[in-house]
Amino acid sequence: SAVISQKPSRDICQRGTSLTIQCQVDSQVTMMFWYRQQPGQSLTLIATANQGSEATYESGFVIDKFPISRPNLTFSTLTVSNMSPEDSSIYLCSVVGGNLGPREQYFGPGTRLTVT
């Protein structure tokens, strides 16, 4: 498996501000993903973080709102921009590939965001 950390673990933010979430993994991985999980809901994929190039966004998510960086094979950031209360959610990063099993995704502990 992999050890994945996320910072911050939780935050309370005011509307209109931005928050950057960091995801760090202890080994090189092929893919990194960012998800959103609304309370009591399943996971919704926001984007695939591509190393050295622009992220690939899913329908309904745009770069201006959720800019993503992935400068190397072990680190990625997700920024939630110009936040509104509707952005209150848990944000999760996951990784796959490298020395991990085929197609298994391993998840960070999540960042619990509350927007007031």
Next chain:
Amino acid sequence: AQSVTQLGSHVSVSEGALVLLRCNYSSSVPPYLFWYVQYPNQGLQLLLKYTTGATLVKGINGFEAEFKKSETSFHLTKPSAHMSDAAEYFCAVSPGSNYQLIWGAGTKLIIKP
């Protein structure tokens, strides 16, 4: 389009009873199949997986699942429920074309004392 259906958003069993969480999928290619567990206020943990080979797979915490291609199912079972099994369980499918997962809606397992 591929999809994953988990029957029952909530499943309640008594401690010591059989746990059965249902998962059906649709996929045009042989899939990779996964079960994840999420304890309250935590991230997701891989419970077990099916890739190839033996269709009955064993996972952590005494859980197992059987891949039935003819039924397009991957149901999760545990012979005897424990209070610590109370959590949200997610079934996911990787259709094989890329690394993305298609997720079920999740089933909350409630254990009655």
